[in-house]
Amino acid sequence: MASPRRPIRIGNCSGAAVDPGDVMYEQAVSGPIDVITGDYLAEANLAQAAEAYAEGTHPGWVASAWDGLQKTLKVAAERRIKIVINGGALNPKGLAAQCAEEARRLGLSAKLQIAWVEGDDLLPDVRQILRPDARGRLPHLDAENPEVKLADGTAGFFDDPRKKIVAANAYLGSRAIRAGLDAGADIVICGRVADASPVMGAAAWWHGWADDDFDRLAGALVAGHLIECSYYTTGGNFAGFDEYDAGRDLLDIGCPIAEIDAGGACVITKHETLRGVVTAETVKCQLLYELQGNVYLNSDVKADLTHIAVRQAGADRVRVSGAKGYPPPPTTKLAVFYRGGFQGEHTVNAVGYATPQKYDMLEAQVRNQLRKWKCESEIDVLEFQRVGVPQANPRSQLKATTYFRIFVQAATADAVRKVFAAWAYNFMQHFPGMGGTLDWRLIMNPVPFLGYFPAVVRQDRLRESVNFLDVSDGATPAAARKIEVAAPQITEPLAPRLNYDPVAPQSLDTFGSTTLVPLGDVALARSGDKGANVNVGFTPRARLNHNEEMWQWLRSFLTRDRIKQMMGEDWHDGSYYVERVEFPQIRAVHFVVYGALGCGVSSSARLDCLGKGFAEFLRAVHVPVPRRFLGPVKVASHL
Incomplete structure (x- = not known):
């Protein structure tokens, strides 16, 4: 195991299946790196290929992940860079075998130990797992929230013989990944693991954390969340893009890097040779992306983000700290x-x-x-x-x-x-x-x-393991050993989510006269899908230099009723439900609107089925902004 005396340097190479394999190679050769991680799986990826894979007409893995491995194996072996990705999708064993064959072709078999993680595929047992409770309810992710009204027909598939279940994959944590790295793996191929799990597993291996080092694991969960979406912290999908020269600063940008220290705090950065921007604002926006509220869930830890802090620590370097960790829930998500x-x-x-x-x-x-x-x-x-x-x-x-x-x-x-x-x-x-x-x-x-159907499954029902390939004898790669990973020994039931309007809000009249302008003139935001729900978080534009005063206005202004008003004709009273929390250290207000995406993901009728445009819609709504915050601002909405 590497020394824990310096932070581990983890570079991301993918946030979606369309991210090219070139990015993995780029991360490996553009500067110092210890581990490359990649998240290739959006919600529906596995299901979209499930039946073709079962029929033998699809390999089951993500093509761009295989392309990246082919391009990167040699340099990874030379520089001793570990690779942990979920591009194995439905067939992580198959992609691991392909990787082993490529390593042998390149003469690298003696230098690379290749492993894969399995245990996420619960299709054979899914109907038993989904068995209705005493009230006839299926175990839906939002079923325990009495305020949430599920879309009509959400559970109708269970008794409809025409609606065959084609995929059921649990979101695994980092424990099998960490066990594989502890046992000497250089390449770990995963299927459905949670987005941040590769980063968490790498950090826990590097620093030798225990399973109950919850504060440290929470910090690594945040770091993984910040870099999991490829370019989203280096300028992609960034609400403040209009402050940059798109043809210079935001062209051919590189993916981010997380430097995670022994305490779990991290610095988000990028290779100096690659383009893009890493600022407190790009990091804040990604931090607010696809949250459930103030508590971020993983099957290894619950991370309380209430007091998360983000500060600029140099050019293209942003330090993130303050996550508080708690035992994970006894369940995990089942897609x-x-x-x-x-x-x-x-x-x-x-x-x-x-x-x-x-x-x-x-x-x-x-x-x-x-x-x-x-x-x-x-x-x-x-x-x-x-x-x-x-x-x-x-x-x-x-x-x-x-x-x-x-x-x-x-x-x-x-x-x-x-x-x-x-x-x-x-x-x-x-x-x-x-x-x-x-x-x-x-x-x-x-x-x-x-x-x-976003379900939940008890973690003690999972049979998770990391498996190593034996390629030493020159025969067809075969499984050499299996390391089984137990469910978390310490768990804690989920508490009701925090949901509150501003505490001790400042009267809006005290901020002086106002003028109607788009909210985006003074605020940045990011939104995304959480199953049938959409989340959105807002933070003031830093360039306006009003800091604490603007934060007090923003948090006082953005109430739950205000969001309903701003949604206008899109707010469905009686069908939707909204939750609100604040993150005071980063001056952000966060909302979840339950039900806004119908049944969610692949079956949503919404034009914005992934919820990514929701924030930009709300930033375009004209609201009464205090004149003192505006000044001579040139923004895209005024051009």
Whole structure:
């Protein structure tokens, strides 16, 4: 084991399956690094390939992860860089074997020990795990919150023989990864582990932490969360991008690095030779991404972020500390995907004058035809969504053009087709100036979709292990030894989430006169999906230099009712529920809006199905901002 006297330097190489393999190689050769980690799995990745993998037409692993390994194995062996990734997806053993074959081809078999983690695939036992309780409820992630109303049909798949479950994968922690590194592994290939688990496992191995070093593990969980999404702390998806030269500062940016010390605090940075920006603001925004509230969960630890601190520690160096760790919950998340049926969508556009009435006319025509055909009962979801607002007194035809999105889900492809047959039946009765594609092959071609059910499973039901390949004899790689990992010995039930409006808020009148401007003029934000829910966190723009005063205004202004008001027509009273907490050390207010993404992920009807645009929508809403905070600010919304 390496010396714990200096921080471990962990570089991320992926936040999604589309991140190219070049990034892994880039992290290895661009500067000093101890471990490379990669998170390739979005929520639905495993399910999307599950049936093809079962039929033998898909390898089960992520292609870009394999590409990265091929490009990086030689330099990783030469520089003694460990690699821990979840790109094994459905078939971590298969990718480990591929990796071993490549190592042998390169003459590296003696230098690289290759292992894989298994135990996340619970498909054989999923129906028993999902067995309803005494009240008939399935173990949904939000089932214990009495304020949350689950979307209609959330649990209907369980008794529907047409909705076959195709994937059920538990979110594993870092214990098997750490055990593999302790046993000498150089490459650890995982399937569904939690996003931050590779970073946590590497840090625990390097520093020799015990399983109950909860404060340290909480710090590593935060570090993993901060670098897991590839470019999200170096300039990608950053609300403050408009303060930079996109053609210089935010072009060809590199992925981040976490330097984690023996106490669990970290410095987020990047290789000096790579482009991008690492500031307190880029780090704060990523910290606020996809949180559940003030407590961040992993199957190894609960991290209380209430007093998390973020400060600039040099050029492209940001120190993060203050996470408090507690025993993990006895359960972990179980992502269940099933055949949801078929869905389709089609967009038409209208130009300029009387656009709302034009879309009213089109919707009435389609609904009327479906009633005449008596096929409405065959359709599960039918939404007519209006996208955009035409520019008043338009300067061009494009600026006068908006879109009308017809979205449908049904049990059969034929039912989906009927919606678009209804549109086509009335095609020549269309409103004036209707437009859209003339390629009828692109119009509402029904495709199968996956439904999603975020469940929970007890950790003591898991059979988690790390497995090593034996490639020494030149034969086909085979399993040499298995190290089983027990469930956490110390757990703690989840407490109700904190949810409060500002404590001792300052009267908004004390901040002086106001003017209506987009909230984004004075605040940054980031949002994301949490199953059926969307989260969003806000923090003041640092460049305005009002610090404590602006923070007091922001936290006093952003109440739960304010978020409902700002959501406007998107707030569904009675269906949605909102939680709010504050992070005073980083001057941030955080919300979770339950139910805003329907059933979530692959089955959401929302145009913004991943919730990433929610923050930018709210930043565009005009609110009364104290004039003293504005000054001569040039922002994108005013250009």
